[in-house]
Amino acid sequence: MATRSKVEMEYRSYELPAHFPLRIIHGADWRLSDIPSKVLHFHNCLEIGLCESESGILRFQDKDFPFRAGDVTILSPDMPHTTFSAAGTASKWSYLFLDLRELLRPLATLDSLPCSGKYEAMLYNFRAIYHADQQPSLRLIIQEVLREAEDAKLNYEITIRALLLTFFSKLIREQSLTPTTHVPDALCIMPALKQIHEHYMDDFGMCSLAELCLMSSSHFRRVFVDIMGFGPLEHLNRTRIQKACTLLRLSDQSVLTISEAVGFRSQSSFNRHFAAVMGEAPSSWRKRMNADQGLSIHKYDGWLHPDTPRA
Secondary structure: OOOOOOOOEEEEOOOOOOOOOEEEEOOOOOEOOOOOOOOEEEEOOEEEEEEOOOEEEEEOOOOEEEEEOOOEEEEOOOOOEEEEEOOOOOOEEEEEEEOHHHHHOOOOOHHHOOOHHHHHHOOOOEEEEEOOOOOHHHHHHHHHHHHHHHHOOOOHHHHHHHHHHHHHHHHHHOOOOOHHHEOOOHHHHHHHHHHHHHHOOOOOOHHHHHHHOOOOHHHHHHHHHHHHOOOHHHHHHHHHHHHHHHHHHHOOOOHHHHHHHOOOOOHHHHHHHHHHHHOOOHHHHHHHOOOOOOOOOEOOOOOOOOOOOOO
């Protein structure tokens, strides 16, 4: 199995309101530069993107995907990528960041839905571009979600939940989720990804993850790194830090209590891993964050620059 070259990555966390776990980045001047970033980034939640004008490239570790106006993109958490416009253009985008399980919970749990495994598949190592000329209804649904969020009329939150349930159900019904939309071999480590997502707070060894995937420990680590770009322990610690950010933002629990709640055995270990991912100590990060105001839509005006280039 070929070894991939080392790629610098950046973690970007979106704080989702507890009562309505959706953030929307949208606005007349939200545009992407035509200068490719040397740094790939990944998020703490599912991302849906709608390209509203122009064209460009969605870049992953192993492949580039062209996009054009009207296309809809879906990226699972921990999917490193960067997006840039075609030379001389600045493509306009709208983005939805969401916790699919919690957002749909008032309507249905994922486990209760027909073909529940296909919903779960979008939460782990998933990437897809749906072109406007092939599936125009997807663009129309996302546009309706954006209108509902912007108008914020009576019952808009339940309407958005229903629209997104329709969106994902339509993908599954039309059998749009083919194996080619997954990173090659990603399904073989899905039991480990699910274990980390659901039991990140528990104490378990990497050997147990290998056993879930029916692999030896050494082979499991090689496969995991080849698919994800980093090791299983790093992925576990990143997941714990993501959960800790939510608790730091939305609760008044002490840093020590939060570190224990997300699975770290000592506060010093938690502080070290938190600083490595977030760039500062948890106490400093907490002070810098504003209190959650329950907003479901952000607008950015006059934004037009690439990701910060790094040497």
